[in-house]
Amino acid sequence: MIVGKREAWTGRVFLVLLMAFTIVPFISLFVTALHPSGSYPSGLEWPSEPRWGNFADAFRAAHMGDLLWSSTLIVLGVVPVSLVLATMAGFALGHLRMAGRHLVFLMFVLGLTLPFEGIITPLYYLVRDMGLLNTRWAIILPLIGLFMPFAVYWMRAHFINLPDDLSEAAQLDGANVWQLFWRVHVPLAAPAISSLAILLFLWTWNQFLLAIVLVDDPAKRTMAGALGAFQGQWGTDIPLLCAGSLLILAPTLIVFLIFQRRFVSALLQGSVKG
Template sequence: MNLSRREQLTGRLFLIALVLVTLLPFVSMLSAALQPRGTVPTGLAWPSDPQWGNFVDAFDVANMSALLRSSLLIVAGVVPVAVLIATMAGFGLGHLRVPGGRFAFLLFLLGLTLPFEAVITPIYYQVRDFGLLNTRWAIILPLIGLYMPFAVFWMRAHFVNVPQELADAARVDGSNTWQLFWRVQVPLARPAIASLTILLFLWTWNQFLLAIVLVDDPAKRTMAGALGAFQGQWGTDQVLLCAGSLLILTPTLIVFLIFQRQFIKALLQGSLKG
């Protein structure tokens, strides 16, 4: 019992230390963002007169209303399509066991090993040949394809663990494959679909590389991609740069905090099934 209490105390102390280390950069950025314009922030010194108006200035200077709209359009173009395709592919590979499914799954696994940086050059030339450079489609279409290896792997991991008896019972009731998918499998896969949606939203919102390489107009990029242009223009104003960075990070933090229970539920469900 003493050992168990000691382990619990050690675990709590470790978690507290981990939280402090994680929050330290955000606290440092917040303290820097509240300093008077034109000053050089130092350490974690909290300003005696916080300049909350710096966030308004950063929002106006970076034209974040247009960036917010652009990011939402890109997310709306990527996430629903990617989740739908991945769910259907995961069902086919994990539950239907379609012919050639193992080979296809191996190809998806190989896709997991390819970083974005390794394929950015061929993507650029392909997007250019399609005439999509400097459009939001130059970000949306490649991201859907680049997300497929992980997304299909994620959904397949759920469907492969669904008991076969449920499908057999649905077949006995007269359900065809399409009805089995929508009426039986998709409702059971809601935690996995929700967590995948959260992940793809966060990754798309924070996508930086494709937005910088394929789109010249900052107003057509993601908010994270536009940060590069913002940094180039206001890089000497560290106060404004920190304020703009926090504004860009805020939506992802809000989404994760709202849906963290669904995300953790899906992870725990997968670990218990495994």
Template sequence: MIVSRREALLGRVLLVVLMAVTIVPFISLFVTALHPGGTYPQGITWPEDPQWGNFARAVEAAQMGKLLGSTLLIEVGVVPAALLFATMAGFALGQLRIRGHRVLLVLFLLGLTLPFEGVVIPLYYQVREMGLLGTRWAIVLPLLGLYMPFAVVWMRAHFATVPAELSEAARVDGAGLWQLFWRIHVPLARPALASLGILLFLWTWNQFLLAIVMVDDPTRRTMAGALGAFQGQYGTDIPLLCAGSLLILAPTLLVFFVFQRQFAAALLAGAVKG
């Protein structure tokens, strides 16, 4: 398909505008974080005396060390288990075509339509009945269930595009079901697994509502969930609040920049196969 110069120029202008819309809020947060504590900066104005110490104050005030450890524990509890369950279920639905796979797929698709906010209250009472309220399990277990519809559909879409002849050839060579899964299909699914893992990591890191509903202690929440308590305590100190917000956002941005090629490759591979 030939693209005219006008269309190419319009596309570049649109990309520049979208980039500016994305970057400007981060610039505003960064500049505001450098103003003296207790002030109310107007617009994006560089301070005469940048207060770089606001970031160190935010680390100490928000107990970033404890928050980081708590968030990593929740990530370890959610992401590997979600990837394992989603890969096995996606393989069963997309490659093995087990009995009733179409009905199960419809059920998972219906799960994508459930509003997250609409299930928080039932989850709260269920977690309380289990005696897990206030623990990190109150975040880990619900997230596993809430992530499954998207994760299973994502992995099923990958396995459904793998030629059935590959599995037949492996079976002819004597491969069993587990060998077929672990040695043939899982290595081929690495791009899809990498992109799904990135998404699950970012979603878990930025989990806010579930963390503040299920856990009272801010040091047992995710980084984003603890931001609510930090905002309530230092809501009048706008520069300090902006510094804390940037510190919480920084790891997610770093993860995306490091793994952006794998994520884009998985999306392009899915587009080509589809």
């Protein structure tokens, strides 16, 4: 299909406008964070004397060293377990001819329709009865369960498109199902697994609702979850609040920028296979 010059220029203008619409709020946050503490800057006004120390002040005021450690522990508890469970379930539902696989897959698809907000009340009482309130496990265990529908759906989409010839050749060489999974299919699924790991990391690091509701101690929350306590303490100091928000956002932005090529390649690989 040949695209005309007018359509091409329209698409470029639309992308430029979309990029500006996305970037301008971050620029506004950055410029506001450089104003004197306690001031009320307007718009994108660049300060006469940028206060770079606001970032250090926000880091100390929010105890972000403890928050980084807490977020890292939560990510390490959620992402590896979710990847292993989702990869095994996706392989079983997408490549193995197990009985009842369509019904099980339908249950995972229905799980995609459950919003966090709709189950937060019963989840609170469940976590309370388990004695896990105000612990990091109150965030880790629910997130693993809540991420499973999408993670299994993602991995199944990869395994269902793999040719059966690979499995048949490996089985002729004496490989059992476990060896077939770990030695043949997991290496081939590396792009899908790595892109899923990026998504799970971003979602876990930025988890706000569960951290606020299930954990009272800000030092045991995620970086995003601690933003609520930081806002309550420094909500009237707009520059310091903007500096803290940028510090909380920085790790996820850095991770995405580093691994964006791998993520995009996995998406394109899936689209070609589909």
